[in-house]
Amino acid sequence: MDVGKLFGLDKLDGILGRIERRPLRLYEGQCLRERDRTVECESCASHCPVDAIDLDSKVEVDFEACIDCGICVRLCPAGVFESRLSEDTFLGKIQQKLDDSDAIGFSCAKQLEEYGREGSFPQVELPCLGRLTETMLVGAAAFGAKNIWLDLRGCEECDCAVGALLAKDLVVAIDRLLEAWDHQVEFSLAAAPPELAQGATEAESAPAGETEEYDRRELLTKFGREMLAGGLGLAEGRIDRVANVFDPPSDEYFTYRLPRRRELFLRLTKKIGGPEKKVILADGLPFYGLELDHHLCNFCGNCATFCPTKALELESKELTAELKFTLSRCLGCDLCLEVCRPDALKSAPRIDLGDIFAERTGSLSEQQYYKCEKCKQPFASATERELCDFCRLREEKLQDDSWS
Ligand code: SF4
Structure with a gap:
């Protein structure tokens, strides 16, 4: 007799499998509308390109419709959404690209599939440019990027064009922030990578359409050690998050929670160095x-x-x-x-x-x-x-x- 079947473990496995595949975890109790019923925030729902977010009773996502673009993750001012493609994962990729180059590009999966990769700019693949965060841009600067290219190939015709608009606004803001921080980075927002100045480090060109796969152990070792060495202070226990696992669920609905993205952002600004007063x-x-x-x-x-x-x-x-x-x-x-x-x-x-x-x-x-x-x-x-x-x-x- 199949003992697993007897105890219904096969069904449980199926349910867990479906939950696992969800691209997002929601901290509903963080939603501003939930904390105060008079608040009218609808940033997530109004920017979702596939109308997958419903705010009628509490924040809910239709995971059948969700295309995992990550725009809600970027926009929610209360950190309600946590993506399975975590901030740590992207920082690991950014750091890896910048090992051999001081130039980096941000592209979406669709762009890489349609137009391929550009030789001079190692590109980090995002689900959508709207998933780009201040943490990734400051992270790139902290890991030594001198040139950052926001890949706008085909964005105007894309159904998720709002993602590119959000990314452009973010780049302008972070450019200003880094300047105030006396940290020089050249940003380029264009449908082609900029010409690199002489002496800039060029990376090996990756074959067009190559998907980025990282060996988990390699990434954990590399990213974890280097982040620790770089003063980011990720405790060993937290490094597991690089493997795209969510925080264990909390019993408390209304919590006080600083999103992981913010935590990393603050640590990365420290890595850049900062003024005592400005x-x-x-x-x-x-x-x-x-x-x-x-x-x-x-x-x-x-x-x-x-x-x-x-x-x-x-x-x-x-x-x-x-x-x-x-x-x-x-x-x-x-x-x-x-x-x-x-x-x-x-x-x-x-x-x-x-x-x-x-x-x-x-x-x-x-x-x-x-x-x-x-x-x-x-x-x-x-x-x-x-x-x-x-x-x-x-x-x-x-x-x-x-x-x-
Ligand atoms: S953006 Fe965040 S706080 Fe605003 S409605 Fe959506 S989930 Fe709630």
Whole structure:
């Protein structure tokens, strides 16, 4: 008798097989709409080229329709989507290409199939150019790329043309960021690779249409050791992720989670080196500053409770409370601005690169606590009111109602 069949293991195997083949893992509890029902974000669904994302009840993906382009992975400001083709995998490929060259190109699978590979630019294959992330571009710079080509062959006619538009915007932003970082890289956005300046290292040309296959053990050894040596500090336990495995599922639905992509991005910026202090315009960059009007903040802690990455934290001390902000952890989802009832928070137009490089946590405000006369809950107030906001509003409402 087949013991596996008896216990239904054959069916279980089939189910696991189907789950395994899913290109994405979803952290639904990170979705901004799920954390606050008033939020209207639909970045993922509105950019999905095959309408595979449904936001009606909670974020859901139709895996039959999904073409695994990775645009949702790139765009979601809360890190809801994690792709089986992880950031680590792409960084491994980027680093491998840059072993023998200081030029690198980013192409999609369709481009490589239709037009082949270009000799002077070792190309990293993405599912779509829309999957390109700031981590990959900064990673390429950190691994020694002097020339980066964004392959735009055939993009205008492609059904996923939105992917190329997103990639172009990203390249412009990262170009500006690297310049501010005093790190020189030539970017080219074109349907052909640029002529390399004399002296630039050219790589061996790969045969047209060659698919990139990596021996897992080789990649783990090479990437893991070199990342460790390069100061990226990937612990041995995490290197397994290069093999495209997702994090083990968590029991908690609403978590505070810094996406792996951001984690790597911060480590790679360190590898480039950074200024102790350099204030630049935040516009378009993957960094977001915050300002607080401490006259309006009542220290309700909503912003810290809702923040998906713990970029904001409220620390209660004996007599005071402090609202802290770690710029490097902020993904710019703006959820804190939405949930701040007194409108005390707003985006800061400028950011300090030094804060990012040092992953510094700054204080937005520290205030004395008062005890609400009515509910006895602690609250902060610059105007020394006797009631917390909640009780004050209720009193006002009761007074209004008594006149009507
Ligand atoms: S982009 Fe992310 S946060 Fe926005 S709706 Fe989609 S899953 Fe939710």
